[in-house]
Amino acid sequence: MTKDNSQDQQPQGLARGLTNYGDMDFSVYLRNSFAASMGYSREVLKKPIVGIANSFSGFNNCHRHFPEMLEAVKRGVLLGGGLPIEFPTISLGEVFLSPTSLKFRNLMSMDTEEMIRAQPMDAVVLMGGCDKTVPAQLMGAASAGIPAIQIVAGPMMTSRYEEERLGACTDCRRFWGKYRAGEVSTAQINDIEGRLATTSGTCAVMGTASTMACIAETLGMSLPGTAAIPAVHADRLRAAEATGLAAARMIERPILPSEIITEKSVENALRVLLALGGSTNAIIHLTAIAGRLGIPVSLQKLNQLSDETPVLVNLKPVGSHYMEDFFFAGGVGAVLRELRPLLNLDCMTVTGETLGDRLETETGWVDRRVIASAAEPLEPQGGLVALFGNLAPRGAILKRSAADERLFEKEGRAVVFTSLEDLAARVDDPELDITADDFMVLQNAGPRSASGMPEAGYLPIPKKLSSKGVKDMVRISDARMSGTAFGTIVLHVSPESAVGGPLALVRTGDRIRLSVKNKSIDLLVDEAELERRRAELPPQPSTANRRGYDKLYAEQVLQADEGCDFTMLQPVKG
Structure with missing residues (x-):
């Protein structure tokens, strides 16, 4: 690699990057005088x-x-x-x-x-x-x-709750799941709340x-x-x-x-x-x-x-x-x-x-209870896998090391929530038509959505299922998931719903096939029907009524597979 020596060619210290008043000597003089007001000696300022x-x-x-x-x-x-x-x-x-x-x-x-x-x-x-x-x-x-x-x-x-060791925030989610399932009382969850992060x-x-x-x-x-x-x-x-x-x-x-x-x-x-x-x-x-x-x-x-x-x-x-x-x-x-x-x-x-x-x-003792050897790994393959298919043409992510492998090769019926508000309103409705074999699908939670791609991919198990002991089920979204979370959760579906990605075309009752072995996720709906649904999609939301950084974000943010950075912050080519 050819080393960039531009750093060496610039002045050092306070003489670097002078404010331009049209007279560089004056700029040095003025900067030093104001730096002196902070109690620095002349020698220190050099x-x-x-x-x-x-x-x-x-x-x-x-x-x-x-x-x-x-x-x-x-x-x-x-x-x-x-x-x-x-x-x-x-x-x-x-x-x-x-x-x-x-x-x-x-x-x-x-x-x-x-x-x-x-x-x-x-x-x-x-x-x-x-x-x-x-x-x-x-x-x-x-x-x-x-x-x-x-x-x-x-x-x-870490902290303690009775005989259990606690650490934010995986244990936050674990105990909240127990609370939703009725296994932990309100008094207990309030006590745990004060012990998770100490x-x-x-x-x-x-x-x-x-x-x-x-x-x-x-x-x-x-x-x-x-x-x-x-x-x-x-x-x-x-x-x-x-x-x-x-x-x-x-x-x-x-x-x-x-x-x-x-x-x-x-x-x-x-x-x-x-x-x-x-x-x-x-x-x-x-x-x-x-x-x-x-x-x-x-x-x-x-x-x-x-x-x-x-x-x-x-x-x-x-x-x-x-x-x-x-x-x-x-x-x-x-x-x-x-x-x-x-x-x-x-x-x-x-x-x-x-x-x-x-x-x-570098050498040192290794606790093999915590860090396994490559010869005897915890799992033979990496913790993350990217999935591709007609539901995620540019990819989606599954944390397979934190998921239930019994759900890795599965076809299920989609139960769709069209937004975070829709999810919050209906997920615990006793009349919600859902079983543990269904796939929960959340739309409009990606980077260009109004929600800005929150860590909402960890969709809560509906109470009607969690109260019966259901701990995991397939969940799919264009949102993110906290690194402290777990479950069979497909995330970062790209392109996202808000820009008309295939996830926006899913309807409750559709069949979806997940295959971790084949690294695939597909919506089992024929192309003609998808085209019909695509034609019915509403236009992308206008940014005309947005201002400031909110407007900048809405207009500049890239998709998940591009890191959700801004277009204008990419390197200038040529």
């Missing part, structure tokens, strides 16, 4: 600058400990001879955003990119953790094109946040061994300090995100995702991150890798353990060592070493 993108927010419980982490990052930057300067960006607290956090991921990526580009910094530390913050920061940094390094929040520690940090299971942390480490964008450290562990602060030091050192030996995030490192990340049995959301995020550098992520390629890559990690929602167990069991490094024969070892990392260099020297 140092190279490490910006710290801080996504702390009172609306983000995952980042509650960021003030302490921030001080550790600054300490590391100072040790490396740099000047640390923190700057805020918007933050995306997963459960505090409406209609859904995905809608604001691209906004945060734009904020991150533009603030990195606009402000004088020679390298940047990205402080994130909650589900959409890490992909947003990596997307922004990839586009900004200066040395960048990720430090994640780390997972929560420390700072991200969800304690292999949900989207932990999956993206592992992907960032695998890509080489964060320091080795840092993805799984619990948020409240002293090692998390040591990792923050080491990250600040690494960022300062990257100024002297610049390594750009484009040198780290490559087709080969993205393939490595996909393999680790499959071995983790990680979040379905990670496919969308990794596609968006790679897309910022013009790297396509093919769902056909995903299937090829999935056939070759075993599931190795026994964590909820796929298994039985939690992220703190994964950390003590060996973490991402242990998974990478098991996958080594399948990995591209020449991929560069933020340390200046290749992945192969890391694995050459």
Whole structure:
């Protein structure tokens, strides 16, 4: 690869990216004078600058400990001879955003990119953790094109309810399902509610946040061994300090995100995702991150890798353990060592070493109860599979490692819900015509819908079925699913209903055939009837009455197989 030395050719520190008043000497003079008002000495102002993108927010419980982490990052930057300067960006607290956090991921990526580009910094530390913050920061940094390094929040520690160990949010869903089925009382669910999330940090299971942390480490964008450290562990602060030091050192030996995030490192990340049995959301995020550098992520390629890559990690929602167990069991490094024969070892990392260099020297004890060996995997094939057929011409995703394999080869009758509002109104109606053998279908929940592609793909089992002991059934939608969720759930159907995709043509009573073996999902309705229904579809909703970011999102967002990024944020060709 030809190294881009544009970073080396620019001035450093406060002399970088001067505000233009038509007199550059005046610009330096004015900038230094205002910087002096913050108490910096002249000598300090001569140092190279490490910006710290801080996504702390009172609306983000995952980042509650960021003030302490921030001080550790600054300490590391100072040790490396740099000047640390923190700057805020918007933050995306997963459960505090409406209609859904995905809608604001691209906004945060734009904020991150533009603030990195606009402000004088020679390298940047990205402080994130909650589900959409890490992909947003990596997307922004990839586009900004200066040395960048990720430090994640780390997972929560688990809690207890009576004799049970609890971790948000797989156990949130498990107990809520029991409550809906009448197995848990109102008093019990209220008690459990206060025990599910009791420390700072991200969800304690292999949900989207932990999956993206592992992907960032695998890509080489964060320091080795840092993805799984619990948020409240002293090692998390040591990792923050080491990250600040690494960022300062990257100024002297610049390594750009484009040198780290490559087709080969993205393939490595996909393999680790499959071995983790990680979040379905990670496919969308990794596609968006790679897309910022013009790297396509093919769902056909995903299937090829999935056939070759075993599931190795026994964590909820796929298994039985939690992220703190994964950390003590060996973490991402242990998974990478098991996958080594399948990995591209020449991929560069933020340390200046290749992945192969890391694995050459890295050893350690592995808890095989949590991280299986490649010779004796938990499952022989990867945790995710892409499905294609006339219902999903551009693909759909199934997390087979979290699904009931008895439902993998099945034909069923569609029971259609035309919107989230329709689902909420009818799902628990005692008169709902549905059986456990039917396929629940949700329409109009994709990226261009009014709902903005929420994590609504985990359709609740109707009470008339859950009260009789039904735990799983086939559910299909163009929505997403939380990485903490489980079930035989087909997601990200592309193209979506709102743009006239085949999912919009499904009617209650239609037959649908699912085959995980054949990686297919088909609507068993003849083409003539589908054409008739297509002609009756209403026109796509106008954006004329929308404004601001809501309008921008509606007009720019791409489909799920393209990462739900914005058209205007793709690399400029030529």
